Amino acid sequence: DTAVSQTPKYLVTQMGNDKSIKCEQNLGHDTMYWYKQDSKKFLKIMFSYNNKELIINETVPNRFSPKSPDKAHLNLHINSLELGDSAVYFCASSLSSGFRGEKLFFGSGTQLSVL
């Protein structure tokens, strides 16, 4: 069983479209994250949810809207896709949002290509 699973693995779409990426974790973790890895390979946090509550929002355009229906799921919806949104998006989870040596478990990524 994959601990953190994201779908789809690849997403190719046209500019202006709306798309969603889904993420699920079966680790029983309270906290989930979305990270974006751009073409220069920098990994940047976008959002974090703890028990379905948004706790981190890193100045991401409001075209990006995360939704957490329950603590095992964190989906990312993107409206009006732009060329610059092309990247690999990683979902991750951790036991809690607090800290003390929390390990993040990452999914295998969704490669989004906007044409």
Added chain:
Amino acid sequence: DAKTTQPTSMDCAEGRAANLPCNHSTISGNEYVYWYRQIHSQGPQYIIHGLKNNETNEMASLIITEDRKSSTLILPHATLRDTAVYYCIVRAGGSNYKLTFGKGTLLTVNP
């Protein structure tokens, strides 16, 4: 969170120890050192973390200098599957856990 400096790339022979350095000269007392790695086309993977003392687990050892301004990740017997980008991250304790990844070191293990 303190900034880290790592070499852009390193090579290591298969079976030998890989020693990956990280400078974090502005680290403060409550900041931990974390190491993650990212194998090509995969999500990052946690390796190890520490505060002051040296740490060892099944994957690696972490050596932190006494002044805590630098650390070394040691993979004792590198294999080809250890080829990856290794990230050294320094982060304070507290809530709203957030890891900030830098550029990392591309470790290439050669046969």
